[in-house]
Amino acid sequence: xxxxxxxxxxxxxxxxxxxxxxxxxxxxxxxxxxxxxxxxxxxxxxxxxxxxxxxxxxxxxxxxxxxxxxxxxxxxxxxxxxxxxxxxxxxxxxxxxxxxxxxxxxxxxxxxxxxxxxxxxxxxxxxxxxxxxxxxxxxxxxxxxxxxxxxxxxxxxxxxxxxxxxxxxxxxxxxxxxxxxxxxxxxxxxxxxxxxxxxxxxxxxxxxxxxxxxxxxxxxxxxxxxxxxxxxxxxxxxxxxxxxxxxxxxxxxxxxxxxxxxxxxxxxxxxxxxxxxxxxxxxxxxxxxxxxxxxxxxxxxxxxxxxxxxxxxxxxxxxxxxxxxxxxxxxxxxxx
Amino acid sequence: xxxxxxxxxxxxxxxxxxxxxxxxxxxxxxxxxxxxxxxxxxxxxxxxxxxxxxxxxxxxxxxxxxxxxxxxxxxxxxxxxxxxxxxxxxxxxxxxxxxxxxxxxxxxxxxxxxxxxxxxxxxxxxxxxxxxxxxxxxxxxxxxxxxxxxxxxxxxxxxxxxxxxxxxxxxxxxxxxxxxxxxxxxxxxxxxxxxxxxxxxxxxxxxxxxxxxxxxxxxxxxxxxxxxxxxxxxxxxxxxxxxxxxxxxxxxxxxxxxxxxxxxxxxxxxxxxxxxxxxxxxxxxxxxxxxxxx
Numbered sequence: 001x002x003x004x005x006x007x008x009x010x011x012x013x014x015x016x017x018x019x020x021x022x023x024x025x026x027x028x029x030x031x032x033x034x035x036x037x038x039x040x041x042x043x044x045x046x047x048x049x050x051x052x053x054x055x056x057x058x059x060x061x062x063x064x065x066x067x068x069x070x071x072x073x074x075x076x077x078x079x080x081x082x083x084x085x086x087x088x089x090x091x092x093x094x095x096x097x098x099x100x101x102x103x104x105x106x107x108x109x110x111x112x113x114x115x116x117x118x119x120x121x122x123x124x125x126x127x128x129x130x131x132x133x134x135x136x137x138x139x140x141x142x143x144x145x146x147x148x149x150x151x152x153x154x155x156x157x158x159x160x161x162x163x164x165x166x167x168x169x170x171x172x173x174x175x176x177x178x179x180x181x182x183x184x185x186x187x188x189x190x191x192x193x194x195x196x197x198x199x200x201x202x203x204x205x206x207x208x209x210x211x212x213x214x215x216x217x218x219x220x221x222x223x224x225x226x227x228x229x230x231x232x233x234x235x236x237x238x239x240x241x242x243x244x245x246x247x248x249x250x251x252x253x254x255x256x257x258x259x260x261x262x263x264x265x266x267x268x269x270x271x272x273x274x275x276x277x278x279x280x281x282x283x284x285x286x287x288x289x290x291x292x293x294x295x296x297x298x299x300x301x302x303x304x305x306x307x308x309x310x311x312x313x314x315x316x317x318x319x320x321x322x323x324x325x326x327x328x329x330x331x332x333x334x335x336x
Numbered sequence: 337x338x339x340x341x342x343x344x345x346x347x348x349x350x351x352x353x354x355x356x357x358x359x360x361x362x363x364x365x366x367x368x369x370x371x372x373x374x375x376x377x378x379x380x381x382x383x384x385x386x387x388x389x390x391x392x393x394x395x396x397x398x399x400x401x402x403x404x405x406x407x408x409x410x411x412x413x414x415x416x417x418x419x420x421x422x423x424x425x426x427x428x429x430x431x432x433x434x435x436x437x438x439x440x441x442x443x444x445x446x447x448x449x450x451x452x453x454x455x456x457x458x459x460x461x462x463x464x465x466x467x468x469x470x471x472x473x474x475x476x477x478x479x480x481x482x483x484x485x486x487x488x489x490x491x492x493x494x495x496x497x498x499x500x501x502x503x504x505x506x507x508x509x510x511x512x513x514x515x516x517x518x519x520x521x522x523x524x525x526x527x528x529x530x531x532x533x534x535x536x537x538x539x540x541x542x543x544x545x546x547x548x549x550x551x552x553x554x555x556x557x558x559x560x561x562x563x564x565x566x567x568x569x570x571x572x573x574x575x576x577x578x579x580x581x582x583x584x585x586x587x588x589x590x591x592x593x594x595x596x597x598x599x600x601x602x603x604x605x606x607x608x609x610x611x612x613x614x615x616x617x618x619x620x621x622x623x624x625x626x627x628x629x630x
Contacts, residue, residue: 086525177530181545220538223546224381225530226493243385250386258538266382270394274376276345285537296540300579304350308614309575311349320374323444327397330440331390335383 001047003096005054006038007066008083008108010117038106039063051099051107052080052091055119067118075233078169082119083110088174090233110174126170129186133194133213140204156201163196163241165234172228172238184217188228188238191219195241198248210249219245220259250334261285267335271328274318278311337464339410340402340452341369342420345377346567347412350575353611354567357596358412358457360610364473364603365465367410372401378419380568381490381534389436395423396437400448408453410460412596414566417456418490418498424454425497456491458509458565458595467516475604477518480625481561483598484522484554485510486573488566489530510563510595517602522559526550533572541583547572548580551590561622565595577617591619601626 043057052070059066070080073092080091084099085106099105113121144150172188173179179187186194191213198209213219219242228238250260265284269277282301286293304310318324328336347355362369375398384391398420402409411417427434427450438447455463461470487510491498500506507528514521532546551573554562564570574592581588592615600610606628612619613630620630 177532177546178535178542181532181549182539182542216539221535221542223530223532223535223543224385225489225534227489227530230493230495247386262537263382263386266380267386270377270379270383274374276349276377276380278346278349282537293540300576303578303616304575307616308611309350309352309616318374318376323374323397324376324394326443327393327440328390330443331387331393333389334387335390 001045001049001097003043003045003049003054003100004104005041005043005051005058006104006106007041007055007058007118008106009037009039010067010115038108040104045096047097049096050092051084051089051094051096051105054096054105055091055107067116067120069120076167078167081110081169081171081174082121083108083174088171088231090169090171093233110170112174112176112180113170121174123170125183126168126173126187126189129173129190130168130193132186133190133197134205134209135190135193135197137197137200137203138205139202150202152201160196160199162236163192166192166236167234169233171231171233172236175227175231177225177227178221178223182217182221185221186213186217188222188232188242189236191222191245192236192238192241195245198245206248207252210245210252211254213245214249214254214257219249220257258285258287261287264335267328269315271325271335272317272321273315274321274324277315279313279315337366338368338370338405338407339460340405340407341371342375342398342402342409342411342416343371344411344413344416344567346571351567351570351594353614354412354570354594354596357594357600357610360605361596361599361603365461365599366469367460367465369410370405370407372398372405372409375401378416380415381419384419384422389440391419392423392426392433392437393440395420396427396434396448397441397444397446399424399427399452399454400441400446402452402454403449404446408455408460408464411454411456412565412594413568414456414488414491414564415568417454418493420454421499422494422497424450424452456565458491458513459506461513462505462509463503470513470516470599474517474602476602476626478598478602478626479518481519481622482522482558483514483519483593484524484557484559484562485514485527486531486550486554486562486564486566486569486592487528488564488569491565492528510565514563514598517598519598522554522557524550524553524557524559526553531566531569531572533568536572536576543572544576544580544583547576548584548586548588551577551580551588551592552584552586555588555590559590560625561591561593561619563593563595563598567594570594574616589617589621591615591617591622593619593622601628 041058043054055068071077075093109115109121115121178185198206222242262285265281376394379391511521532543535543597610607630
């Protein structure tokens with residue numbers, strides 16, 4: 001079967017994917033590649049061929065100058081994550097037929113990562129983030145002698161199997177919206193690994209870890225868009241792990257942040273009126289004593305009022321709100 | 337067709353134009369709206385994240401109310417859709433969570449049997465109302481308008497709970513609808529990405545840059561306007577657009593329409609009726625392309 005592949009090639013007159021720079025205006029992701037050039041190839045392969053088969057066929061038989069990074073060809077090594085039709089996937093796991101759109105498949109290095117050549121991106125930002133969460137066990141005393149196992153109940157480790165499945169391919173980070181505008185964000189892969197250790201019953205540094213992960217760039221900088229859950233080829237579901245870290249951090253007392261204030265303001269509004277009070281949510285989340293933060297939201301508030309988009313000044317409760325209050329009381333836990 | 341209508345907080349708060357226009361288009365589509373006035377907020381994922389048991393009970397209550405109406409639950413908000421679908425899916429996968437939610441709402445005289453279907457208006461157009469009926473209601477083709485779809489995360493992800501594994505066509509409804517109404521859909525990467533709203537209170541500038549970038553990409557591809565089935569996206573993309581322009585140091589000026597507003601225009605309604613004169617970003621330029629004034 002004939003397949004048409006459009007490959008994003010590196011041009012020597014410029015790095016085609018500079019990352020967002022802290023403090024600079026954010027270059028829109030599609031515009032970070034002013035010299036991106038696409039080259040079209042046609043390959044003849046069986047119907048069940050994957051994108052990587054096509055890339056290897058191009059490199060071996062048509063154009064030895066094409067650079068592509070791969071090793072295992074079975075979704076284990078994590079080398080071949082790249083953009084296929086605008087989303088991050090493993091080239092070895094993506095069937096060409098499923099990824100043929102309007103008669104062709106577009107393959108390129110993810111623009112959120114610096115590029116080395118063609119389809120080979122520089123994974124350094126990824127590894128920096130990975131290391132920043134200290135992805136190793138800081139074992140609780142007493143550590144058993146080296147010839148013995150550190151034994152814990154089976155059930156406590158089952159919870160962590162999902163995160164251990166990570167193959168560090170970087171697909172989640174390549175498609176992370178928060179990372180695209182905020183290079184300081186630790187990102188889905190690193191935070192999923194953070195949970196793998198913070199949630200480990202043998203780890204002695206859980207509280208310190210949660211403190212670190214609650215800082216700017218940490219769990220509260222995730223925008224909750226589920227891209228990482230959708231793109232992860234191994235079912236790690238990084239967002240789910242980030243949400244677990246948020247719960248753990250709040251339980252551990254790390255509550256002086258906008259994320260926690262936002263959740264508290266949200267819950268209080270639903271509890272007392274059955275619905276969201278948009279008028280008080282923003283100032284409460286920002287923090288009443290954060291004058292600079294409050295002032296920043298003012299122009300938008302004025303624009304909305306001028307357009308007649310102001311929520312009703314008197315926030316009315318829904319009929320039967322006592323039912324909602326009773327449910328809050330009965331469930332208990334946080335927000336009671 | 338009778339539906340249990342769940343308008344969501346924002347359509348009755350900061351986006352009243354959505355509530356008004358959704359009610360207006362119900363009649364030509366043959367929808368009989370039975371509004372769930374006593375249903376609580378879904379928690380927009382915030383409550384689910386911090387106290388899953390509480391969110392199970394609150395959303396279980398809403399699903400039970402729709403069940404009592406004997407009709408499908410219709411949302412007009414991607415976020416409400418996502419949260420309700422998520423809890424509904426969890427209940428079907430893990431009956432112990434449904435049992436616990438039922439134990440809590442039993443005090444209030446409710447029980448959820450697990451039969452409610454949760455459907456966004458966008459899905460209903462294709463799956464229940466049918467494109468024949470939609471086509472028949474069109475009185476004014478939106479020829480000449482270039483419309484960029486903006487889905488909002490929670491109507492697309494996670495795919496399992498939203499039924500996108502069984503119905504992958506749900507990822508294309510906006511484009512198909514735009515074409516059906518006579519306008520030209522704009523293809524761009526940002527259409528399925530996050531608008532930044534969930535981060536607005538935590539990391540304002542980054543959230544604004546996120547939304548602003550998507551609008552600029554659509555604009556570069558020629559879009560006259562964006563249409564969204566999510567009022568939370570609307571709050572960020574329209575309500576915060578002048579601020580996003582400041583952060584990105586670029587002019588944006590692209591109006592954002594709610595899904596029922598675009599339908600309403602094609603159904604021959606006047607822009608004022610649909611409250612298109614109550615947006616932060618003026619809709620005038622886009623409307624002039626179809627010879628309408630506000």
